[in-house]
Amino acid sequence: MDSMTTQPKMNMNYLTLTFRDSLEKEFRKYYFHSSIHLTRLSFLLGLSFYSLFAFLDAHVLPEIKLELFFIRFVIVCPYIILILILSYTKSYCKWWQGAAVLTVVVSSAGIIVMTIISPELGRNSYYAGIILVMVYGYMIIKQRFIYASIAGWIVIFLYIMSLILFPGVDEKVMITNTFFLISFNMLGMFGGYALEYYTRADFFHKHLLQKERAKVEKANTDLEEKVRNKTIDLQNRTIELEQIFEAIPDGIIYTDQKGQIIRINSAFEKMFGYRLDEILGSKTKRLQSDPDVFSFGTDQFSAGKPADTKTVFEVKYTRKDGAFFPGDTSCTSVKNTSQQVIGVLRLIRDITERKKTELQMKKDLKEKEILLRELYHRTKNNLQVISAMLRLRGINLNNPDVTQLFKEIEFKILGMALVHQQLYESGDLTRLYLEKYIKSLAQLIGKNLTLPSQNVAIHVKGEELSVMLETAMPIGLIINELVSNSFKHAFPDNRKGIINIDIRKKEDNSIILTIADNGIGLYEKFDPKKDAGFGLQTVFDLVEYQLQGRIDFRNNNGLEWVVSIGEELYESRV
Amino acid sequence: MDWNGLSVLEKNYMNQEFDQIKVLIVEDEILTARYLIEELKLAGMKPLGPISRGENVIKAINEEKPQIIILDIRLSGSMTGIDSAVLIRQQYDIPVIFLSGDTTNTIMDAAKKIKNTAFVKKPIMFDELIQVFRQFTELRKYQ
Numbered sequence: 071m072d073s074m075t076t077q078p079k080m081n082m083n084y085l086t087l088t089f090r091d092s093l094e095k096e097f098r099k100y101y102f103h104s105s106i107h108l109t110r111l112s113f114l115l116g117l118s119f120y121s122l123f124a125f126l127d128a129h130v131l132p133e134i135k136l137e138l139f140f141i142r143f144v145i146v147c148p149y150i151i152l153i154l155i156l157s158y159t160k161s162y163c164k165w166w167q168g169a170a171v172l173t174v175v176v177s178s179a180g181i182i183v184m185t186i187i188s189p190e191l192g193r194n195s196y197y198a199g200i201i202l203v204m205v206y207g208y209m210i211i212k213q214r215f216i217y218a219s220i221a222g223w224i225v226i227f228l229y230i231m232s233l234i235l236f237p238g239v240d241e242k243v244m245i246t247n248t249f250f251l252i253s254f255n256m257l258g259m260f261g262g263y264a265l266e267y268y269t270r271a272d273f274f275h276k277h278l279l280q281k282e283r284a285k286v287e288k289a290n291t292d293l294e295e296k297v298r299n300k301t302i303d304l305q306n307r308t309i310e311l312e313q314i315f316e317a318i319p320d321g322i323i324y325t326d327q328k329g330q331i332i333r334i335n336s337a338f339e340k341m342f343g344y345r346l347d348e349i350l351g352s353k354t355k356r357l358q359s360d361p362d363v364f365s366f367g368t369d370q371f372s373a374g375k376p377a378d379t380k381t382v383f384e385v386k387y388t389r390k391d392g393a394f395f396p397g398d399t400s401c402t403s404v405k406n407t408s409q410q411v412i413g414v415l416r417l418i419r420d421i422t423e424r425k426k427t428e429l430q431m432k433k434d435l436k437e438k439e440i441l442l443r444e445l446y447h448r449t450k451n452n453l454q455v456i457s458a459m460l461r462l463r464g465i466n467l468n469n470p471d472v473t474q475l476f477k478e479i480e481f482k483i484l485g486m487a488l489v490h491q492q493l494y495e496s497g498d499l500t501r502l503y504l505e506k507y508i509k510s511l512a513q514l515i516g517k518n519l520t521l522p523s524q525n526v527a528i529h530v531k532g533e534e535l536s537v538m539l540e541t542a543m544p545i546g547l548i549i550n551e552l553v554s555n556s557f558k559h560a561f562p563d564n565r566k567g568i569i570n571i572d573i574r575k576k577e578d579n580s581i582i583l584t585i586a587d588n589g590i591g592l593y594e595k596f597d598p599k600k601d602a603g604f605g606l607q608t609v610f611d612l613v614e615y616q617l618q619g620r621i622d623f624r625n626n627n628g629l630e631w632v633v634s635i636g637e638e639l640y641e642s643r644v
Numbered sequence: 645m646d647w648n649g650l651s652v653l654e655k656n657y658m659n660q661e662f663d664q665i666k667v668l669i670v671e672d673e674i675l676t677a678r679y680l681i682e683e684l685k686l687a688g689m690k691p692l693g694p695i696s697r698g699e700n701v702i703k704a705i706n707e708e709k710p711q712i713i714i715l716d717i718r719l720s721g722s723m724t725g726i727d728s729a730v731l732i733r734q735q736y737d738i739p740v741i742f743l744s745g746d747t748t749n750t751i752m753d754a755a756k757k758i759k760n761t762a763f764v765k766k767p768i769m770f771d772e773l774i775q776v777f778r779q780f781t782e783l784r785k786y787q
Contacts, residue, residue, distance in 0.1 A: 540720075611674040615696060618720070 080274050087215050087266050089274075097273050102163045102601060105212040109166065112210045113154045113173075119206075120177065122148055123199065131192045146180040149173070167217045170195075174207035174221040175228075182225075182232045193239055197247045200205055200225060201254050208258035208265075215259070215266040222255040321397070321418040324404070327411070329353050341397075341420055343390035354416060359386040359394050387418065395422050439499060447492035453487035478554060481518060485511050485546040493539060501536040504545065504573055504581070508532070511546055512553065512571060519557045525566045526557060532573035535581065539637055544612040545583065551605045552585045552631050560589020567628075576634075580619075583633040591625035598623075662688040662781065668710035669694040670701055670728065671743065672720045676768070680714065683770050689777075698723030700729075705736060712771075712780060717744035717751060726751070729758045739780045743768065 081090045088094050120142055127138040153169050156162060162169075181199040188196060202227065208218045229251060233244050315322065321338035323330050330351045339345060343356060349356070385399045396416040404413040457480045464476030488511055492502040512528040520526055537545070553569060561567040572584040602610065613621040619635030667689050671677040677694035684691040692708045695701065698719045705713070713732065716724035729740050742755045744762045745766035755763050 608675065611678070615674040615677075615694070616672060616695070617718075 076280070080271065087263065087270060089270070093274070093277065096277070097270060099163075100273055101212075101214075101269070102166060106157070106162075106166075109170070109212050110154060110157055112206070112212070113150055113157070115210065116173070116177065116206055117147055117150050117154075119202070120150070120180075131188055132188055133189065134192075137187055141180045141183055146177055149176050150533050157449070167214055170207070170211050170213045171217050171221040171224075173211065174203055174213070174218075175438075177203045177206075177226055180352040182228055184231055186236045194243045194247070197229065197251060200229060200251060204251075204254055204504050208262040213262070215262040216560065218262045219259050222258055223401055226251055226255055229555045319419075321420070323354055323357075323418070325354060325414050325415045325416070327413065328397070328413075332413070338418070339394075341389075341418065342387070348390075357387050359388045384421070385418075395420055396425055397421060442499045443494040446490040446499070450487045450490040450494070453483050457483040457487070477519075481515060481554070482547060482550050484514060485550045486543060488514065489539060489542050490544055492542070496536075501538055502540065502542055504535050504537050505530065505532040507542060507546070508549060508571055508573060511549060512569075515550065515553050515557075519554060524557070524561060524564060526561055526569060527567070528553070528569045528571065530573075532571075533575060535573070535575045537581070541581075541617065541635070543560075544616050545633075545635075548583070548609050548612055548633060549585065551609045555605065556585075556587040556589060560587045560591075562590065565589065579637045581635050582632065583635075585633075586626065586628060586630035588628040591627075591629045592623065594625075660688070662777065664690045665712060665777075665781065666690045666692055666708065666710045668692045668701075668704055668713045670696075670698070670704075670713065670719065671716040671724065672696040672718070673716075676716075676766075680768070682732060683773075686778075687774060697721035698725060698728035701728045702731060702735070705732065705738070710738060712777065713738055713740045715740050715742055717742055717746065717755070726754045726758070729755075729761065731786065733758055741773070741776055741780075 081093075082088065083090060089097060124135075124139060124142055127142070128135045131138060150173060151172060156169070157166065178200050181196060181203065184199075185193050185196045195610075204222055207213055207221050212223065226248075230248060233239060233248070254376050257301045315333075315335050316337075318335060319337050321341040322333075322335040323331055323338060324333035330353060331349050334344070334346055334349070371514045382398045382400045385397055386394055387397050388394055398421050399419075402415045402417075403411045404415055406412050460476050460480045460483070464473045464480070467473050467476070483566050488507060489502065492510070493499060496502045509530045511529050516526070516528045549571065553571075556567075560569075567587060567589055569585065569587045571585075572582075574582055576582060598606070598610065610621060613619045613633055613635065617635040619633060624630050624632075662724075667684055669691055671680065671694050673739045674694075674696075677696075681691040681694065689709050692710050693704060694727075695704050696719065699721050701713075703716075715725040715729060718746055719725055719728070723731075724771070725742055725744070728747060729742070732738065732740065737760060738756070740761045742761060743766055744751060745757075747765055752763060762779065764773050764776055
């Protein structure tokens with residue numbers, strides 16, 4: 071694991087053996103609590119040893135045994151017992167190291183006093199007791215290295231002082247004893263150092279371990295939390311999908327790889343009258359009135375092809391009660407995460423109502439068309455009747471001018487009747503082909519306005535363009551007027567003539583109508599404002615006011631009118 | 645109605661009655677508009693216009709201050725006569741006489757919703773139009 075290589079180092083003062091960070095406080099606490107029982111036990115041990123040596127006193131130094139007993143049992147042992155008792159106080163943890171130092175110092179001081187008051191044997195050999203106390207202080211009593219060292223050196227100092235202040239010991243013995251004591255103290259320090267170092271290292275690693283464990287536990291809890299949330303999420307998602315599946319108003323069938331039905335939604339149940347248990351495992355073919363029209367078999371799956379239909383098919387289905395209904399049908403393959411097809415969703419929409427409406431709409435539209443055609447037809451007929459009435463009245467008049475006027479009006483009416491005829495013959499009943507209309511209009515005018523002696527031909531050229539009634543009607547009147555004028559004035563004295571009518575559309579959708587004759591033309595000073603008669607004035611008004619266009623004329627081997635009108639001014643009504 | 649057959653007395657009476665009242669004509673068919681102009685003149689009114697697009701109505705009112713408006717429902721351009729009347733009513737209370745060959749309920753109802761209006765069917769019977777004018781001018785007298 072990573073932690074093996076990136077294990078953090080102890081941040082420690084290696085002389086005093088203290089952690090430099092907040093760990094020190096924790097360690098002190100830990101060290102006290104882990105040591106306190108052993109400390110008390112070691113007090114008892116020390117007490118026992120200190121007492122047991124009374125037998126040695128009695129045997130080796132019987133002459134001062136009472137003094138020695140006094141030191142042992144009246145000074146040192148009671149002191150240790152006192153500390154032992156105080157170790158049960160609450161504040162002991164604050165001064166227990168000091169108490170230990172004092173214990174070592176007091177016990178050693180007792181022994182030092184014993185050596186001072188002893189005869190030669192005791193004087194020379196009892197220092198060994200100090201060594202025992204040092205062992206006790208460094209190894210057993212759980213003194214920290216620094217305190218044990220302080221205690222050790224105090225004891226050595228006291229011993230040396232006792233040798234100086236109370237001379238009489240053989241110099242060689244003195245040196246030997248001091249040498250041994252100092253050496254032992256040094257060893258003790260090493261031992262104490264090692265002991266505390268390993269205790270601290272052990273603590274440090276325990277601490278690390280604890281931290282790691284906490285981390286792992288935290289990670290575990292987080293993981294559990296995540297798993298729990300994910301599970302709830304998944305459950306919610308499943309419920310959502312379930313609700314969506316059920317809420318879709320189209321019938322849904324879910325089939326497995328074998329093409330067998332495994333799920334349906336409630337819209338399907340309503341649509342077909344089957345419950346799931348009635349058709350579970352059936353093939354969808356069973357629902358179709360013609361099983362071969364549209365079916366998804368297992369072959370699509372085995373070939374590994376997705377069974378999706380890009381388009382919606384209309385399929386005839388059979389209900390449980392045997393009734394047929396048409397359904398818009400589409401299929402979508404359902405894939406697992408490795409893109410294998412695991413089932414097919416078939417969506418069915420009952421289109422019975424829609425088909426009915428469609429049929430009704432078609433019927434309505436047809437009816438409307440028939441009505442409109444009928445209307446145009448009747449309007450045309452009525453206009454023809456009016457024109458016939460005018461003709462009848464006109465024929466019997468004796469005034470040729472009035473007869474001519476009647477004739478002009480008659481053909482204007484017939485020209486309007488033609489618009490209606492073209493409309494009911496046209497495909498969409500709202501627009502008519504201008505060129506075709508003008509051709510028949512020209513034919514009508516040519517046939518009826520030419521005098522028997524006249525030899526004038528009308529040529530109509532133009533592109534196929536369609537306009538609405540509102541545009542065609544004034545154009546018809548304009549042509550009627552201008553062509554009539556040509557017949558009347560352009561070809562006097564039985565001149566031969568040609569009238570060219572040209573109709574075309576420019577790129578900006580404006581329509582250009584040109585009417586040109588090769589007759590005598592207009593006299594030079596003709597002023598349309600002043601000199602136009604009623605008919606021509608009407609033409610100007612129709613172009614400029616009603617069609618919002620322009621009209622120009624020029625003499626160009628005859629008279630040429632150019633009418634340009636903009637885009638159509640009306641929106642379609644039908 | 646044969647206007648030329650009216651006696652001088654009748655003409656004088658009408659001239660007095662309508663007293664050069666200013667009538668704005670909004671009609672896209674020039675022949676109908678011209679017919680109206682001639683007839684209104686004969687009846688002693690002062691026809692204004694004609695204009696063919698509903699979009700220009702407000703401008704014409706501002707400039708010419710008509711006292712009555714004759715408003716065709718089907719106009720060239722994108723506005724109908726009804727649209728124009730709604731626009732007129734936002735600023736003016738001038739009486740409006742709608743003209744239309746379309747007398748279906750949709751059109752009639754829409755027209756009725758606008759105050760101070762009357763409806764005259766096409767093709768126009770001039771005496772019917774005169775009756776409507778009378779209603780408005782009578783009303784004016786009493787106000």
